[in-house]
Structure formats: C-alpha cells, structure tokens
Amino acid sequence: MKYVVITGVSRGLGRSLARAFLLSGWGVIGISRTGDGGLVEEAKGTGKSYVFVPWDLTKLETLDSLAEKVVSLLPVESEEVVFIHNAGEMQPVTEIRNLGHKEVEHNFILNTVSVIVLTAAFLRKLGKGFPFLQLVFISSRSVVSPRRLWAVYGAAKAGVDHFVCSLALEYKGKKNISAIAIHPPAMDTEMRRHYLKKRSFLFWMWDWIERYILRRKKVYDPDLVAWKLFYLIEKHSLSSGSVWRWE
Numbered sequence: 001m002k003y004v005v006i007t008g009v010s011r012g013l014g015r016s017l018a019r020a021f022l023l024s025g026w027g028v029i030g031i032s033r034t035g036d037g038g039l040v041e042e043a044k045g046t047g048k049s050y051v052f053v054p055w056d057l058t059k060l061e062t063l064d065s066l067a068e069k070v071v072s073l074l075p076v077e078s079e080e081v082v083f084i085h086n087a088g089e090m091q092p093v094t095e096i097r098n099l100g101h102k103e104v105e106h107n108f109i110l111n112t113v114s115v116i117v118l119t120a121a122f123l124r125k126l127g128k129g130f131p132f133l134q135l136v137f138i139s140s141r142s143v144v145s146p147r148r149l150w151a152v153y154g155a156a157k158a159g160v161d162h163f164v165c166s167l168a169l170e171y172k173g174k175k176n177i178s179a180i181a182i183h184p185p186a187m188d189t190e191m192r193r194h195y196l197k198k199r200s201f202l203f204w205m206w207d208w209i210e211r212y213i214l215r216r217k218k219v220y221d222p223d224l225v226a227w228k229l230f231y232l233i234e235k236h237s238l239s240s241g242s243v244w245r246w247e
C-alpha cells in the first residue's frame with residue numbers, strides 16, 4: 001500500500017488533499033492541532049486507512065517524537081511514502097514598520113523552521129531502507145510575485161523553496177527520493193477569509209468586484225487544486241528540485 005503524511009489536515013487544502021488520497025486508496029496520516037477534518041469518520045467502515053495525529057508543529061522540541069510516531073505508523077512493506085508539508089499561516093499581514101518580533105517569529109517557526117526540523121527528523125527516523133519517498137512542500141507564489149503587506153509570509157515561504165533546492169541537491173542521483181515545491185493558486189479557504197477580514201471594507205469590496213464582476217481574479221476550490229496535485233504526485237510527474245506553479 002502507498003502512504004501519505006499530510007500536515008494541516010483540519011481544513012482547507014490539507015483536508016482536500018487528505019480526502020483525495022484517501023478516496024484513491026492510499027493510507028493517510030494526518031497532522032494538525034484542532035481536528036481531523038471529519039475524515040476519521042468518513043473512513044470508518046470503508047476499509048480505508050486514516051490515522052489522525054494531533055500535534056502542534058510550532059513545538060519544535062517535540063518534532064523528533066512526531067517523526068518517530070509517524071515512522072512507527074508506516075508499515076515496513078509500504079511501496080511508496082509521500083510527505084506533504086502543507087500546514088501554514090499567513091499572519092502578520094501588515095506594513096513592515098508595524099511588525100513585532102513575536103508574530104514574525106511565530107510565522108517563521110510554523111512556515112519554515114518546523115518544516116526543516118520535521119523533514120530532518122523524518123529522514124533520520126526513516127533510515128536508509130525507505131521505499132520511494134516524495135517530499136512535497138506547499139509554498140506560495142508570493143515568493144516570486146511579492147505582495148504588499150505579505151513580507152513575512154513571502155520571506156518564510158522563500159526559505160522553504162530554497163530548502164527544497166538544497167534537499168534535491170543533497171539527494172541528487174538517488175532514484176528513491178524527490179523533493180518538490182508547489183505554488184498553489186489563490187484558494188477559498190480559512191486562510192484567505194481570515195486575510196480578507198483583516199483588510200478594510202473597501203479592499204474586501206474591490207476583491208469581490210474583481211472576482212465576481214470583472215472576473216479577472218480567480219479563487220479556486222481547494223478540492224479542485226487537491227485533485228490536480230494528487231494526479232501530479234501519484235504519476236511522479238514532478239522532477240526533484242522543481243517548483244510547480246498553477247498557471
């Protein structure tokens with residue numbers, strides 16, 4: 001059986017990805033703080049395998065134990081393992097002069113540091129005898145198209161893209177491991193709704209006009225994005241070290 005580990009499964013893109021893999025017969029190990037996105041219930045009685053591991057990824061000192069737990073849940077006979085680092089947060093969205101160290105630190109810890117620390121711990125715990133392993137990192141287009149007020153989020157995700165390149169370089173020539181960064185499109189998720197709530201009413205109105213009247217801004221259903229990513233990952237269509245962008 002093939003297995004996927006996904007962080008941030010309680011809602012949004014992570015939940016949609018977990019559902020796509022689950023419905024396609026993969027074993028799923030989902031990680032987030034608040035809930036399993038209703039997937040444990042959905043998997044019940046279907047013969048499908050979904051294990052939810054509640055964990056706060058910002059507790060860096062615990063990530064070794066998380067990696068150990070995840071590896072213990074992967075059967076030794078797994079044909080393939082995919083690890084999708086999806087959990088993320090956009091805040092603080094503000095002018096640079098308003099930034100305080102706590103919120104900057106929190107953003108980098110979740111979006112960048114936890115991703116690096118957990119990847120390192122997972123590779124260590126998995127050892128050398130792993131099956132085919134795809135490490136997938138959900139990043140953001142804001143790395144290449146900077147947006148006003150998104151300095152911290154964009155910088156943290158840029159760190160992830162760089163890490164993916166370094167990872168791919170380190171494992172170059174190894175046929176059983178690949179590392180890929182993904183820049184999804186704008187999606188209708190809690191992250192986007194929370195972002196819009198933090199902006200002015202005028203900004204929100206303009207966003208709405210661009211989306212529904214002028215039809216020049218596209219915001220996608222996370223289920224649609226998840227299925228597209230599922231097929232790309234399942235077919236091994238993405239080469240190690242590459243950044244895949246939704247165009």
Ligand SMILES: NC(=O)c1ccc[n+]([C@@H]2O[C@H](COP(=O)([O-])OP(=O)(O)OC[C@H]3O[C@@H](n4cnc5c(N)ncnc54)[C@H](OP(=O)(O)O)[C@@H]3O)[C@@H](O)[C@H]2O)c1
Nearest residue numbers: 008010011012013032033034057087088186187189190191
């Ligand atoms: N939405 C967009 O338009 C968009 C565009 C480009 C890229 N992205 C990227 O896509 C990914 C998913 O975004 P989304 O829109 O689906 O966001 P979302 O709806 O806000 O979901 C974020 C997920 O991350 C989890 N999470 C947050 N903090 C966590 C922590 N400390 N420990 C464990 N899990 C944590 C949340 O679960 P809990 O709260 O239960 O822990 C939740 O399941 C992110 O990496 C984001 O940067 C999003």
